[in-house]
Amino acid sequence: MADKILEFVHTSTGKQIAAALGLPVPPMLKRAKAGYAEKALANSNALVGASAFGPVATAVVKALNAMGAAIKVSADLAGLDGVKQAAANAKVDVSISQADNGVPENVYVLDVTAAANVADLRLLYDFFNPRLRKVPSNSRIVVIGRPRGDSKDALAETAQSSLPGFIRSLAKESGKNGTTANLIQVKTGAENGIEGALRFFLSPHSAFVTGQVLPVVGAPKGVKITEFSEKPLTGKLAVVTGAARGIGAAIAEVLAREGATVIGVDRPADESTLGATMSSIGGIACPLDITDADAGNKLAAVAAGAVANKGGKIDIIVHNAGITRDKMMRNMAAHLWDMVLDVNLGAIVRCNDQLLAGDAFGANARIVCISSIGGIAGNAGQTNYAATKSAVIGYVDAMAKQLEGKGISINAIAPGFIETQMTAAIPVVTREVARRLSSLSQGGLPVDIAEAVTFMASPLAAGVNGATLRVCGQNLVGA
Template identity: 45%
Template sequence: MADWYTTFANSGVGTTLTKQLGLPRPGVLRRYEPGDPLLEGPAVVGSAGQGRLRDTVTGVLRDAGVTVLSPVVADGDASGERLGAVVLDATGVTGPADLAAVHDFLAPAVKRLRANGRVVILTDPPADADSPAQAAARQAVDGLTRSIGKELRDGSTANAIYVPEGAEAGVAGPLAFFLSGRSAYVDGQGVTLSAADVPAGQDAEKPLAGKVAVVTGAARGIGASIADVMARDGAHVVAVDIPAAGDSLAAVANRIGGTALQLDITAPDAAQRLVEHLRERHSADGKGGVDVIVHNAGITRDKLLVNMDAARWNSVMAVNLQAQLDITRALLDGDVLDAGARVVCVSSQSGIAGNRGQTNYAASKAGVIGMVRAWAPAFAERGATINAVAPGFIVTEMTAKMPFGTREVGARLNSLQQGGLPVDVAETIAWLSQPASAGVNGQTVRVCGQSLLGA
């Protein structure tokens, strides 16, 4: 759906009027299309202290065909060429005094960032620090990243990657995601990596080739977009939704060359029926059968807590949380998940920040985050991962029915000054589903344009 204000603000007349009236002018976001380069323009890579990741970062960029400039060359370049990305290795930061070097590198480089540019900072997790001073300096990167994201304009974003000792092999996938158009609506976020075996040689155009992906709630909206993106990236998609949505579900499955499975995920036998379907259709030896599970199905039954009846509360918990627990457990117990499987659960910004009239919904979505965090070690033991995405204001048919004022305020209260699209959620889920994301486990990634609500 088109964003009328963003379209107007970036027109000839709109640009003039917004400037004269002091109104915000949201940038037109660079979203991924197959065949796109990783960046539009060169990147400058720097380090603060004796960082250990600068060579790794430079190698990833050069392998992707990006021209890499040193900070000296970038600062002294008289050509006026704008930068596509600014990447800082801050793993050498040992205390607050070292943060001066962070500022000295970033300030002139960010000034040269082009529209839809990217800032990515890599550092060690604060929890692994050897001293309070080191922990303070590392945690400072979080506040720095979020603030940069709020200062950037024209669709540019800033994100951080926390890389503990031993997790260096997992850098390439997250770095490429944050630099690419796939992360258009991900801003001010931090992802902590863990040590993992990361497969080499992933196909950049078809990273999910040969994979089987189950997507629940796939008949419409965000679920249909997830199915589209997963299929685009090479996966065979098993699209799941309730029987009442059968026609729409079939249309989605036919469009992407996938399989439609009508299933009420809250039914007592739902998990076992899904396991049996995957064994029959996608397993050659009774084991394995699915590589990716996307728990997207969800409902809202809004009411103030004091006015909420048991039916509203119980139905939301059943669909949004209990079904995810039951299906994931059944897949684990039934040996249906292939080696290196990926489970991605859809949470919500409401599960982080809360929302008036949505105590049931917010509780269920916060529960998803807790589930993911708790299950991560068990998944790691299997060479698999489980993560969550937390969408913010996403423009859908449902939000289009909201009152105009409420809708516009909700869409603008973020660093990118606009609502996201279903494809933004889908791209983040597809990234977390890739083999190259093996080092991302137990994480929750907000897809909210750095919403001003919540952490």
């Protein structure tokens, strides 16, 4: 469903009316128009800072250089030394920021992994304060820190713990013009996973992701973090449930755009819509109710038949199919509780168990589950739905530990308000409130979820495991 207010305020008449009435104008987000490109930042000026020279500053300079960004450092010395040394070692040119000459940067990356006490946090102020008045629309800010438990020093842990609060506030301050701000928490030793995460967060593929914290913990056993290549899913076989329409159809399209062969699953009653979606991307339609007690085994058989020449193993599965049956708990019939629990949770667990038992996953397989911010914040009338979506977050965390030794990773995406048939059914006032109460003042599109799922399903996220990433424009409803 289209956001008519967003469209109107970006027409010339709409702009005049909004200005005359002093109405806030939601920014027009710049989304990716094509797949991941090697030199994705070829036209970008990236201001880079680091609290010290070290493996993270080195990885950041290497990644930005590989993406083709012009690397700038601050003339006022904020975070200068670590970057200069990393750049000199890598023989990468850096130049002084042009912001003071009226050419502001549109990419900001600050490595504060070495911040180990309260005084070290001053770098956050020194780096960002002089810049933020001139940030162009749709700019990208990424701060890099360490996750909780990375250091044995209580003061260092305290300093690092400031970062989630800092980034959430910076995202709220910067979102008015479509700028996003996110935090990567990289575990010591997992620095080679930074490039993939930066390629996502610094690009238009993450237009609706802001105020979030992504842990980079390292690849599962036996999995190598590979150099970037365009169409990173070439040769991969991906299964997407609930693929006939909405978010699932968008996920199938973006996975196919990046090179995957997609098996789309949906209820037999939706076979014709599913067929149309799959034929538009050269995918394979698989009409199947995911609550079928044997759904995992049936999927394994379809995969084996689909690409028998490569063993028919599943490289990616996206558990997207989901339903709502909203009722206040006190009025909820037992069958509505059972139905939502089974579609949104029971089916995922059964399906994965059968695929694992049947050895149906390929090497380095990636599982992505769809949660919801409703599972984080809770909504009146959604006890059944929120219980399942909250359980998905715990499930990926627990399963990541179990599957790590098998080389399989599992993560979740938690969408916020996304313009689909599901949200079109929300009463108009509630819908308008849910849309606007976010740092980006609008709902997301199915493609925003599809981009985040594709990131998690790709080698770009090889260092990410057991994580749940919210794609919600920093919606206050899920705060």
